[in-house]
Amino acid sequence: MREAVLSDLVRTRAHRPDAVAEAAAARRRPTSPFGEHGRLMMVAADHPARGALGAGDRPMAMADRADLLDRLALALSRPGVNGVLGTPDVLEDLLLLGALDDKVVVGSMNRGGLAGTAFELDDRFTAYDPASIAAAGFEGGKMLLRIDADDAASVATLESCGRAVSGLAGHRLMAMVEPFLSRRIDGRVRNELTVEAMTRAMTVAAGLGTTSAYTWLKVPIVGDGGEDMARAMAATTLPAVILGGEVATDQEATFATWSKALALPTVQGLVVGRSLLYPPDDDVSGAVDAAVRLL
Template sequence: MIDIADLTRRRIIDPECIPNAWRTRQRAPRPSDGRLLLIAADHPARGALTVRGEPRMADRRDLLRRLAIALARPGVDGVLATPDILEDLLLVGLLDGKQVIGSMNRGGLQGSSFELDDRFTAYDVTTIVTHNLDGGKMLTRVALDDPGSAATLEASGAAVTALAAAGKLALVEPFLSERRDRHRVENLLDPDSVIRSIAIAAALGATSAYTWLKLPVVGEMERVLAATTLPTLLLGGDPAGHADTTYASWAAALAIPPAAGLVVGRALLYPPDDDVAAAVDIAADLVHGAI
């Protein structure tokens, strides 16, 4: 059980405990099978709080409880989140022996008039290196009718280059996107759009040596994944439909090179039956085989 009152107290009286804890954190080697299962929890920073239409991620205490359950399960390699969440997990010792990926650009707030302005408002490369995180993740949405996409591409390319220079993983999450109305941006999830986004994302930065992709599971995944040789983690998204159907789609996609694992948040943290441990165990088995 995470003591929320103690977390707040420590932040009040000893903020230096956070950088101190980063310095002493026990890092983890990359899994020997080369595959990763990461739990994603960077949605709230973009104002994306809903799961199946309900604002369930608004309760930070409950979110941390679910993350604690997930990170304790065998086969879970690490977590992807923003500084506020990672530092809570850090202070209670849940990041020892885990891969830690810092979420970088959270400025495109869901439903805002500036949603496609994906500015870097969370982690920067300097902090990722200073705190010895394992990498950084960037959302890279491209809207062909939005001039702001040029700045997003430039910033993502610079982050890829800087992370690679430090030997850190650059996890790029590309989408071709369209604004349907003033308050709704839609990512295009047809195979051809995802393939086009892959081609754009793979070329970002001065080197792709440390670049991994984070991609949705869509139709025709064999053709989609044939678009790249970069290691690819499959994302879960806001869960919809029957969980068994979702797991089956993940299993089929994971069998296709270059799929190298999963990075999933809401579908594992808020499963339909609310059994976080069981959902995470299924995902771990899909990624790493029998644990």
């Protein structure tokens, strides 16, 4: 990002805070959640709000906000990319930069479970809520649902997610739920990525709220994206998007698993963050374009 652009952005935030709401009101909204390829292709950037700043072998990659915004703007400019997922600070920067016209914008809602903390599984709603997402004119909200059988506090996250699903549906907005069965091992939270675990997590997530009419699932790849993934996805009729996960050294292998998963009838697109924003060769355009071709 050029220094002049960064200075203008900071100056606007400091002297004209109302400019955020003005930019949201002026944003040109998409006519459909789907791109020309008929799928949802979103870039995710809600990791920093949980203190998760690493990407691949770069432990502080996402700590440089100007660099992150450059990468996001570039990814959003590529043909076939029709959406973005982020927390208020990131999305409002993009609004002020004029980068969100015609894009599906999904606000990240519960960022309280900070990475690496004793309370990581306490995924409290600390960012967007349904009312603020509707007021901003965005297309939906995303929530993380991690369930630990040994942690009684998981039920509070379930209840909060249920309320959020209902609230978003009340505004006729997408509720994107990212479910996992999780557990703490040696002080670190691990998500279980077996067929059985993902099946249970998805069926719980699908039943949240007063209606599932606006619910989408955001799910990881199980196995190699083929038979195991098909078995897991057979548990629901809700539309789903595949999350990209960590930066992989073998990007071609990662794309191959995504391609298999995208062939399943319930899978309606990709929501990818670090894998495309910080690819091993640092070619953001090349990584994004390769992902779009899978659709």
